Amino acid sequence: MNTTTREQMAYIAGQAADARLNVELETEGMTLNIGPQHPATHGTLRIVARLDGEQVIEAEPIMGYMHRGYEKLTEVRTYPQVTTLINRIDWLGSFANEVPFILAAEQLMEIEAPPRAQWIRTILFELSRIANISLFLGDMGVQLGALTPVFYAFRDREFVLNQIEAVTGGRFHPNFDRIGGLKDDLPAGWIEETREVLGKMRTFCDELEDLLMGNEIFEVRTRGIGIIPADVGLSYGLSGANIRASGVDWDIRRDNPCGLVYDELDWQVWTHPDGDSFARYWVRLQEVREATKMIEQLFDGLPSGPIMAKVPRIIKVPAGEAYVETENPLGAMGYYIVSQGELVPFRVKIRSASFNNLSIAPWLLKGVYVPDIITILASLYFILGDIDR
């Protein structure tokens, strides 16, 4: 589906709305408040939708309910203290939040983590991806009225969280990445346990494919709904599975892996040409599968050696600017660090994936029907902590 069809659809919808307004018995517009507490949002987001009948004329997301001012707070935290804060941005894949910040600080300090640390980082990064996206895979069902998948998702995600906890000590907030390496090595026997978990996650993907993707209701509610053309998606800064579902073959893991070891692995970037809700679900499901394969390869090639480079005890980052972006579970996430050679960053700009991913919502929701608001938002998959920061 390309832009023209989309524009035509919007035009027809506009004409229809005009026609309705011109007849004598005109319908009265209605404003529908969705949220701030709503199961379709991971966090608190309010959506004000102006409706004409069942059709949305205008939908406006209102956020800020979870704004914690992390960018300001980083200016009064030392570099090692910042990871505690940024853990809480995307709380479903916390370890992945720490990595780009640490990589940017390492780039400024001209330190490189030892190979083993880089490999373990990549393992944990992909595990966070599985933990994060598996919840989405079940949650999408709930938005369509299918309750079973979400229980599967919570059940199976726990296996992954247990593995993350075994290494880092935290289910949700590992705070495990350090400038120059990692806090600790993997515990004994962890690799074998995790291999089993990966098998379970692959079964989970198969189950969901059977349960949801083959389901007629699921297809009807997602196919052709919420279509994002590639050019529009790019100009809104969409990233991750959202843009790959619009046929853009682009993955930061493959194209600019800086600091993580994706180059060493044999894996594939999944794209889908349709750009609709179904495509976004499908791409994410494939990504979880791909991640399980990647982790197995990482286990096979895991080098031995130290997990921490030599870093000064008091970390002062030399003056300069650095921007590092990684392919997080929700999309491209990056930290722009301005350092003036002090213990604390001078300015940190947090580029979070969900902020850009949701910013397309007013455009995307124009002209859709009320029940589709929920499925479209769910398929965009954002986490409010990642928007409000």
Added chain:
Amino acid sequence: MATESAEAEVAGDSAVELPALPEGSVAAFDILKATLGDCVLGSHIKPTGDLWVRVAAEAWRQAGEVARDELGCVWFDFLSVIDWLPSPFGRDMDAEQDRIVYGAPARELEAMEHGYAGGESRLQVFARVAALPSGSNAGVAPAVILKADLPDENPAVESWISVYAGADWHEREAWEMFGVIFVGHPDLRHIYLPSEFEGNPMRKDFPLLARRVKPWPGIVDVELMPGEAETADGDGAADAVGGAE
């Protein structure tokens, strides 16, 4: 500080032997320089390929158009503002509490120090746009970070919405947090804070009150590493912060 040296690097005039700069970034800079002419005020290229270009504020929107159309940077990454004013409340671990309780000397206001590609004013708007890596529409450079100085008294710059639709929310955030006005933005409203909020919290002279009245978090439990010699009078906060090297 980086302006002169970076210009020299780009032009190849530098007497010092430098690592070869990534071709894509140099080519991208040349295109920007050729199109915008005198409006390009400074630049910096890292060996990693990151490209910074500072343009005049009046050429801000045009720079975005050139980046999108000529450099192929179709993907909008982010837009924000940097306030270069040194914090009037001191840097590092200074807090009122440290001064009063531990007797740390008050700091004098330092001079403004700008980052890559230089700068002249306090507020600088900056944005990063990136190109797709492969395929027929691959860009000249992987990405470009554009900067522009804003006047101190009335910081205003043309909106990027017509160039990148995604700039909408980023500009609202920048307006709210820094008080920068984006001319042509249809809907400059608060995005995070309540609509009656006054002030621009991300400006350096906006105090973070919690920090002003509490000691530095974690300052009391700085422990010595095993084998590290204890300094003669090493129990004060100042020693824990600056003493260990």
